[in-house]
Amino acid sequence: MKRRRHAMRWLLALLLSTTLIAPGLADSDHDRARRARDAGQVMPLPAILERVAQDYPGRVVEVELEDEDDRWIYEIKLVQPGGRLLKLEVDATDARILKARGKQREREDH
Template sequence: MPFFHTRLERSLPMTTAVLLALLVSLGTAHASGDDDHERAHRAVQAGEVMPLEQVLPRIAKDHPGQVLKIELEREDGLWTYEVKLLRADGQLVKLLLDARTAEVLRARRHR
């Protein structure tokens, strides 16, 4: 049982930080209106972006872990998902995916 408490104590600051970031991003999204949401919805409808319910199972096969954050961006005409996840061994992994195919373009591991 002490191991569980130790893991919980170590993950609590990260969980708090993720929740704080989520609250800040919700405030930002609300302030900017629904433009980002609508733009993403149109991209999915047009087939330019794969829906998350299809993306997440694909990346979980090669990159298992708890998803902490997902961002959808468009740069130079390419839609990408940036996925941050926490592996069971405590390692943070950042993935950059082609949002249309879910192909991993870049993967970085951080301790």
């Protein structure tokens, strides 16, 4: 019985430590991105997408905001009319397109 209580205490301590520590680690990138936006270092996503749509129309399927070498970059994946998948890297400070890569989705003929 004593051994079981010790095991339960250890398990409880482990669970508490991971629930207290893990959220702080998981939110760190999100919090940094939010602080950058609030400080005016990053344009809001709707403004970025509006500018991107002017030159690259399509349906956005994924967006990531990353800090690469002290530079905030939006990585945007979109599907253009006709099915082309396009991957864009966009400067988050001014919506400048840094890189555009795309490929045509294969279609099945019926």
